[in-house]
Amino acid sequence: MAEKQAPRLAVLIDADNTSAKIVDGLFEAIAKLGEASVRRIYGDFSHPRSKAWTDVLARYAIIPQQQFAYTTGKNASDITLVIDAMDLLHSGRFDGFCLVSSDSDFTRLASRIREQGVDVFGFGNQQTPEGFRKACRRFISIENLGGPITTGATGATGTAQSTAPLKPASAATPLIRKAIAQIESKDGWVHLGPVGSQLSNLASDFDPRTYGAKKLSELIRNTQAFEIDHAGGRPLRIRRKQPCKLQSPEA
Numbered sequence: 001m002a003e004k005q006a007p008r009l010a011v012l013i014d015a016d017n018t019s020a021k022i023v024d025g026l027f028e029a030i031a032k033l034g035e036a037s038v039r040r041i042y043g044d045f046s047h048p049r050s051k052a053w054t055d056v057l058a059r060y061a062i063i064p065q066q067q068f069a070y071t072t073g074k075n076a077s078d079i080t081l082v083i084d085a086m087d088l089l090h091s092g093r094f095d096g097f098c099l100v101s102s103d104s105d106f107t108r109l110a111s112r113i114r115e116q117g118v119d120v121f122g123f124g125n126q127q128t129p130e131g132f133r134k135a136c137r138r139f140i141s142i143e144n145l146g147g148p149i150t151t152g153a154t155g156a157t158g159t160a161q162s163t164a165p166l167k168p169a170s171a172a173t174p175l176i177r178k179a180i181a182q183i184e185s186k187d188g189w190v191h192l193g194p195v196g197s198q199l200s201n202l203a204s205d206f207d208p209r210t211y212g213a214k215k216l217s218e219l220i221r222n223t224q225a226f227e228i229d230h231a232g233g234r235p236l237r238i239r240r241k242q243p244c245k246l247q248s249p250e251a
Contacts, residue, residue, distance in 0.1 A: 015043025025145030
């Protein structure tokens with residue numbers, strides 16, 4: 001039997017809006033999604049702020065698309081990225097697109113690609129506008145890749161993330177409860193796999209790492225809001241903690 005081919009992905013990076021310090025974590029995450037068949041980056045590489053990207057292009061076989069800033073306030077890089085994305089989309093050769101940017105200007109592009117039945121994976125910082133995050137099938141925060149926070153279209157970066165979680169584990173409890181409630185179950189117990197799938201459907205940017213956990217099972221344990229059944233080597237099941245029944249005092 002022939003081995004199933006990994007999904008073919010087109011990776012398009014907005015250099016003006018993304019720090020090169022995330023590149024290692026970025027391509028590790030992309031490798032879990034499929035094969036990065038096309039790797040292009042857009043920006044003005046004559047500008048000193050893009051030097052960090054020029055230093056890593058060869059290592060990851062990223063093709064730079066140079067766009068000189070002839071006019072202040074006009075972003076030719078964004079336009080070129082969109083044109084290339086549409087050309088690649090209509091070639092019919094790709095199963096998904098990875099749009100690496102925190103810029104809300106790419107919201108319509110993401111929506112248009114998905115209208116064609118092709119997956120879009122977004123990569124940006126936690127401050128990325130909700131519209132772009134929701135337009136992607138899945139949105140991954142660069143803070144969870146070990147990268148620095150990028151602010152604004154200038155590409156200026158802050159300090160690298162600390163080891164502290166971006167949000168407390170308890171903040172994920174309402175969303176997990178909602179996912180469980182949407183899965184049919186007679187006794188309230190549901191398997192972890194369907195819960196993870198439903199969480200992705202409910203929130204494209206859901207990621208256990210945001211809450212300081214490496215995986216979903218660890219996050220669920222950290223919330224202390226769910227019962228866990230993993231006895232006898234069976235697949236892990238969870239349900240909402242049941243209220244304690246008070247015994248009536250003996251007469």
